Amino acid sequence: MEITNYVVLAAVLFAIGATTVLLRRNAIVVFMGVELMLNATNLAFVTFARLHGDLTGQVLAFFVMVVAAAEVVVGLAIIVTIFRTRRSASVDDVNLLKG
Amino acid sequence: MTTFVPPEIDWLALAPLIVVLGAGVVGILVEAFVPARARRTTQIVLALAALAGGLAFVAVLWPQIVAQPVQVVGGSVTLTPFALAAQGIVAVLAFLGVLVVADRTSTGQDAFAPTASAVPGTSYEDLARRAGLVQTEIYPLLLFATGGMMLFASTDDLVVMFIALEVLSLPLYVLCATARRRRLLSQEAAAKYFLLGAFASALFIFGVALIYGFAGTVRLLQIAQQVQGGMLPLEGMSVLLVAGVLLVTVGLLFKVGAVPFHAWTPDVYTGAPTPITGFMAACTKAAAVVALVQVLYRTSIGVQAVDPQILRQLQVVIVVVAIATMVVGAVVGSVQSDVKRLLAYSSIAHAGFLLVGIAGFNAQVQASTLFYLLAYGLSTVGAFAVVTLVRERRVASGSRSGEDNGPVADDGVVLGEATEIAQWAGLGRKAPWLTAAFGIFLLSMAGIPLTAGFVAKFGAFSGAVTGGLWWLAVLGVLASIVTVAFYLRLLVVMVFRRADDETVPEQVPDAEDLDASETAGASGGTAPAALATAQVTAAQRVVVTVARSRGPAAVAVAVCAVATVILGVFPSPVLDLVEQASKFVP
Numbered sequence: 303m304e305i306t307n308y309v310v311l312a313a314v315l316f317a318i319g320a321t322t323v324l325l326r327r328n329a330i331v332v333f334m335g336v337e338l339m340l341n342a343t344n345l346a347f348v349t350f351a352r353l354h355g356d357l358t359g360q361v362l363a364f365f366v367m368v369v370a371a372a373e374v375v376v377g378l379a380i381i382v383t384i385f386r387t388r389r390s391a392s393v394d395d396v397n398l399l400k401g
Numbered sequence: 402m403t404t405f406v407p408p409e410i411d412w413l414a415l416a417p418l419i420v421v422l423g424a425g426v427v428g429i430l431v432e433a434f435v436p437a438r439a440r441r442t443t444q445i446v447l448a449l450a451a452l453a454g455g456l457a458f459v460a461v462l463w464p465q466i467v468a469q470p471v472q473v474v475g476g477s478v479t480l481t482p483f484a485l486a487a488q489g490i491v492a493v494l495a496f497l498g499v500l501v502v503a504d505r506t507s508t509g510q511d512a513f514a515p516t517a518s519a520v521p522g523t524s525y526e527d528l529a530r531r532a533g534l535v536q537t538e539i540y541p542l543l544l545f546a547t548g549g550m551m552l553f554a555s556t557d558d559l560v561v562m563f564i565a566l567e568v569l570s571l572p573l574y575v576l577c578a579t580a581r582r583r584r585l586l587s588q589e590a591a592a593k594y595f596l597l598g599a600f601a602s603a604l605f606i607f608g609v610a611l612i613y614g615f616a617g618t619v620r621l622l623q624i625a626q627q628v629q630g631g632m633l634p635l636e637g638m639s640v641l642l643v644a645g646v647l648l649v650t651v652g653l654l655f656k657v658g659a660v661p662f663h664a665w666t667p668d669v670y671t672g673a674p675t676p677i678t679g680f681m682a683a684c685t686k687a688a689a690v691v692a693l694v695q696v697l698y699r700t701s702i703g704v705q706a707v708d709p710q711i712l713r714q715l716q717v718v719i720v721v722v723a724i725a726t727m728v729v730g731a732v733v734g735s736v737q738s739d740v741k742r743l744l745a746y747s748s749i750a751h752a753g754f755l756l757v758g759i760a761g762f763n764a765q766v767q768a769s770t771l772f773y774l775l776a777y778g779l780s781t782v783g784a785f786a787v788v789t790l791v792r793e794r795r796v797a798s799g800s801r802s803g804e805d806n807g808p809v810a811d812d813g814v815v816l817g818e819a820t821e822i823a824q825w826a827g828l829g830r831k832a833p834w835l836t837a838a839f840g841i842f843l844l845s846m847a848g849i850p851l852t853a854g855f856v857a858k859f860g861a862f863s864g865a866v867t868g869g870l871w872w873l874a875v876l877g878v879l880a881s882i883v884t885v886a887f888y889l890r891l892l893v894v895m896v897f898r899r900a901d902d903e904t905v906p907e908q909v910p911d912a913e914d915l916d917a918s919e920t921a922g923a924s925g926g927t928a929p930a931a932l933a934t935a936q937v938t939a940a941q942r943v944v945v946t947v948a949r950s951r952g953p954a955a956v957a958v959a960v961c962a963v964a965t966v967i968l969g970v971f972p973s974p975v976l977d978l979v980e981q982a983s984k985f986v987p
Contacts, residue, residue, distance in 0.1 A: 365560055
């Protein structure tokens with residue numbers, strides 16, 4: 303199979319993730335969009351590593367995974383704190399700061 | 402059998418980073434092992450010592466690096482004079498920022514919630530406050546963020562840059578959510594910052610993936626060499642490089658706070674605890690701008706070799722962003738009624754002025770960017786430190802403040818910060834020194850001669866002129882004049898307008914009275930409390946007062962003010978230093 307297909311797939315996944323972030327209202331779903339973007343990046347890294355025949359890309363994918371995990375820890379903590387205060391995880395309800 | 406070859410690492414070159422990040426790790430251990438009463442002092446001393454130590458190592462390394470830039474750990478850390486100077490600037494600004502964070506003021510409370518995880522308005526929160534809990538984790542988090550910023554500014558490897566970006570961002574997201582007062586706003590700011598920040602870093606890393614796909618490496622200088630040497634794995638796929646560079650630039654512009662990626666800035670700056678806002682505004686901007694400069698220049702070498710046309714288009718992008726940033730910052734900033742929000746838009750406008758200097762794509766003028774970051778950082782940390790001291794105070798209506806109505810307020814004598822510009826009326830009388838310092842910061846941000854801001858802006862705009870973009874410099878000066886208008890408006894309110902509460906004589910006590918009433922409340926035991934409950938039923942109103950600093954914040958304000966003036970009057974020693982630092986390609 304043509305290796306560029308994987309790159310195209312990565313780009314499509316990334317675009318879906320970005321659209322999710324921009325359009326969805328629930329903070330958890332927005333956050334899932336970000337995770338999808340990061341995983342699309344991993345796919346691109348691994349594909350390019352295969353293409354170039356070196357391991358750097360595969361190692362980088364691990365770095366991205368670790369960073370994504372750290373981001374989940376902090377992000378969910380913030381979202382859960384807000385949910386406990388307001389009983390809602392909608393980003394539309396988070397609107398006290400304006401102007 | 403292959404033998405293990407240990408890598409050779411120049412530990413001295415890594416010392417500033419190791420000291421700061423290592424102290425962060427030690428800070429976590431302090432949380433676990435030091436008894437609660439000594440914890441806060443230990444953490445503050447540790448944080449300040451680490452930042453001073455990092456700065457000392459920067460000074461020790463300086464002559465060596467100026468003579469010969471080094472690449473450590475195979476280029477993961479690339480110490481050029483430019484990067485080292487950025488590390489020094491971040492360390493200085495972080496030191497001043499930590500001083501402001503550490504100050505409890507005359508109210509005896511710092512700016513952070515006793516337990517940030519408690520739901521606002523619950524009995525658990527009340528209990529934590531009464532027990533006098535403190536979240537001393539603030540200091541290790543600040544150290545990690547500072548370490549991340551220092552690494553962010555001094556790497557050539559895009560993946561290390563991504564990790565540094567997260568190391569600096571994740572603690573900041575948490576810190577934003579920890580304000581003692583207006584906790585809903587604080588949590589909301591953290592959520593916005595986190596979601597948009599995570600989105601921006603995802604864009605950044607996808608850009609890195611595309612660049613890796615094009616060149617087979619994530620080291621910027623190697624990419625340039627490969628392109629020039631014609632050793633490209635994917636010949637003719639330069640669209641990957643262009644898209645990659647654009648995505649990486651967007652990720653960095655987000656951290657810089659440039660339009661159209663600025664939407665988070667006003668909200669986060671308003672919602673975050675004010676000392677954190679000062680730290681974040683000054684240090685993050687310094688690190689992000691330095692990283693942006695290095696990425697743009699190093700990739701521009703490679704991009705130019707691929708197709709000079711692409712470089713021109715990249716320059717157009719930066720110019721458009723610079724213009725939009727200046728215009729939005731200056732115009733929207735002039736209709737703000739909240740001091741923190743006004744300073745946030747001013748920081749957006751300054752991002753625009755910095756981009757004007759960068760858009761010239763002229764290596765020599767980058768020295769002026771460093772000077773700009775230092776000047777802007779000093780006045781920002783100082784200005785936000787002043788904001789932490791101007792407080793609301795609730796008094797019973799019609800009673801004179803000489804009587805003991807101090808403990809009426811729910812939460813100590815003094816409430817949160819008075820951030821409405823109208824509330825700052827008459828501050829010139831209540832606190833002349835503080836007003837003078839704030840005036841110096843505002844004038845420096847406005848770029849009035851004899852302050853650091855003037856020298857900085859002159860450097861940035863002359864950078865654009867040298868790069869052949871004189872009309873952009875003219876636009877910059879025009880936008881700068883608009884910002885002068887809103888800085889002066891704030892100053893006029895502070896100095897010339899009378900406060901509403903000044904009509905009744907002695908209505909607002911000065912700091913000494915405030916302290917006296919506080920100590921009376923503390924020693925008098927239940928009597929004032931009973932008096933207080935009697936008075937709660939009376940109509941209450943809020944007046945503005947100035948909390949007295951317990952030292953650190955006053956020192957930070959004084960240092961920032963004096964440094965701003967000195968850099969404005971005798972800029973040449975520092976200009977000489979940053980001139981040496983203008984070499985950023987080893």
